[in-house]
Amino acid sequence: MLREYDCWLQNRKKNTFYDSLNPEFNAVYVIGMESSDLIFNQAVEELRTGLLRLFGFSPAIYPVKSGGNDKKAEEKKGIFLGTRENLKNLFNLPMEKMAPSSFMIKSIDKNLIITGEDAEGILYGVFRFLFLVVLKTENKSRDLSQGSSLEFDIREEPSSPIRMINHWDNINGTIERGYAGSSIFFKDDKIVYEKERVKDYARLLSSIGINALSFNNVNVRGAARMLITEEMLPDAAAIAAIFRPFGIKLFISVNFNSPIIIGKLPVSDPLDPGVIEWWKNQTDLVYSYIPDLGGFLIKADSEGQPGPFQYGRNHADGANTLARALKPHGGLIIWRCFVYNAAQDWRDRTQDRPKAAYDNFLPLDGSFDDNVILQPKYGTLDFQVGEPVAPMFGAFKKTRHIMELQITQEYTGHQIDLCFLPTLWEGIMDFNTDRGPNSRIRELVGNYREGSSFIEGFAAVVNIGLDNNWTGHTLAQANLYGYGRMIWDPSLKASDIAREWCLLSFGSGKTSEIISAILLKSYRTYEKYIAPFGVGFMVTPGSHYGPNIEGYEYSRWGTYHRADTKAIGVDRTSSGTGYTDQYSPSVAAMFANPSSCPDENLLFIHRLPYDFIMKNGESLLQNIYNTHFEGYDEVFALMGEWKKLKDSLEEEVYNSVLSRFERQLSNAREWRDQINTYFFRRSGIGDKKGRQIYG
Ligand code: GCV
Secondary structure, eight states: OOOGGGTTSOOOOHHHHHTTSOGGGGEEEEETTTOOOHHHHHHHHHHHHHHHHHHSOOOEEEEEOSSSOOHHHHHSOSEEEEEHHHHHHHHTOOOOOOOTTOEEEEEETTEEEEEESSHHHHHHHHHHHHHHHHHHHHOTTSTTOOSSTTOOEEEEOOSOSEEEEEOOBOTTSOBTTOOSSSOSSEETTEEOOOHHHHHHHHHHHHHTTOOEEEOSOSSOOGGGGGTTSTTTHHHHHHHHHHHGGGTOEEEEEEOTTHHHHTTOOSOOOTTOHHHHHHHHHHHHHHHHHOTTOOEEEEOOSBTTBOOGGGGTOOHHHHHHHHHHHHGGGTOEEEEEOOOOOSSOOTTOOSOOGGGHHHHHHGGGTTOSOTTEEEEOBSBSSSSOTTOOBOTTTTTOSSOOBOEEEEOSOTTTTTTTSOOOTHHHHHHHHHOBOOSSTTOBHHHHBSOOOTTOOOBOEEEEEOOOOSSTTSSSSGGGHHHHHHHHHHHHOTTOOHHHHHHHHHHHHHOSSHHHHHHHHHHHHHHHHHHHHSSGGGOOOOBOTTTOOSBOTTTTTTSSSSOOOOOOSSEESOOOSTTTTOGGGGSOHHHHHHHHSTTTSOGGGHHHHOOEETTOBOTTSSBHHHHHHHHHHHHHHHHHHHHHHHHTTTTTSOHHHHHHHHHHHHHHHHHHHHHHHHHHHHHHHHHOOOOTTOOOOOO
16 A cells, blocks of 8 residues: 555556556547536546556547547547447447446457446446456456456446445534544534545545435534525535535435424424425525435434424324425435334333334335435344344335445444454345345345335445544555445455455555455454344443443343343344344244354344353353454454564554554453453353453
């Protein structure tokens, strides 16, 4: 890695690549350059600067008029850029219509064509071409190259239309669950940003296929509630303008009580005619500033945020009122499903928080307007390691929806601990909802059709801030990259993504191989030393870093493990809370039986005695001890691997990651010893291998 700031878009030394360059690539013919399409023009610019970055020269750009059989152009040699329609005519190629945002990269004799179905497709094609140049030249041995080193014949389409990033940036400049410095958008209750930095960010996102971004926290508090007023819209419009050429639409998180807060109305009841009128007028105003705004994102009736329940209305009533205000502008309302009772009494065992999202939203399937997109989290508790995929996926039949993931490492180590999340996401994509043929998550990702359970895309809470390397932990860049890649193509494996990211960021060779191996081990290692086997919530309340085993045990949040001297966990089968009944019968049966329930979800679903024998023949308690000793040892080993890189990395990168490994090791030690001691004290049973447990 040469510059952490550049992430996976590193400058390469001219000499590294120049030899493999097709000499004809120094001319770029842009078909249809008379177009004023911002995204198309950005694609041309990205190709020009990308070639400069990789090969050290800026190609000559020649405009070619669209729509004709320009024989002269055909005789030229170089890279041809344009829409499929335009290139088809020019090269007389049988190119079938592709899905929106798709692209094709093809070598024809000495020429190369990069073509998209639309301007977005061309832009994605350019970025993919630039990635592949690096991957092919850095990694000649792999199957990535098709034919000689710079021959191309690929066609790609995105898995789904909504590929979104959510920022939880507060308007005072802090970031809720942010671990990489302050906000790149806000400061002191205002929109404050460095234009070039936001543009660099837009480029990074676009290069991995992101096309939507909400820039403020879903907890819309204080001055952020005024983002949809004339006071702040000019600045919001300026942010939207930076993202626009990169094919990324801005969304604004709004407060459900805006009619009261901004409009000074007595209520925000979604069925009140005055409220309906207010949303319509306010939305018209917003669109007068940002005509292509993606829409609004909302957290309603959740953790203190207001919502329709306060008026006895349901979430379809709430969502549809906003949807109707957005509809004339082509806007979407993205409605989060993180709705549960956050004022629970731990004594009350009749409630079970993981059931809440399904209970609140499944009965409304079919009641939402066609520009409402529901956004449930992938799991039913809250981004805990070891949560099963939520049961509403595969169950919705008449509701547009996307899946929410978390790139920021709220429960996965705060970007201090290394935790490569594509490993988790690969498992999510692989989850079989078993509600009919092709019902794995990766097979359900696609365009919505009435009567189908298609997941129209993803949103993820991002992990970036003003830190020079964007993500605090330099290796956490791989999580942002991995998110974009995996939602573009859910069939990708975590191992493909790790290898790609390492090659793009660090080049080929041993360094890259070591880092890739470290990444690929990191998630399972993290899983070993935190709360055992999916039991969840043993973190420090508030911060969510480090252990506090009973920290949430008597809280109001519905997050209990109920460990006693004999057993641990909540029975969520039919004989318990009935949570598993929300799944298809076969999945419910799979979860209900501890011998078929995946170990990583075991204590999420079951209450089990410490002497329960797990699949590997060891007791639950012994497995808790084993995993926690191993987790610590594995962090130590990963740090050892990192130390091998001392002489091959820039000092800054080496040292900053090393210091995070040191902090991770002390965190893993704390987890290991607190968890082991807790269970030893509770059960009175020691480690059968006699390792040290502090009694
Ligand atoms: C934005 C969890 C987090 C909160 C977050 C919330 C949500 O509870 O701890 O910080 O709030 O999820 O997703 O809305």
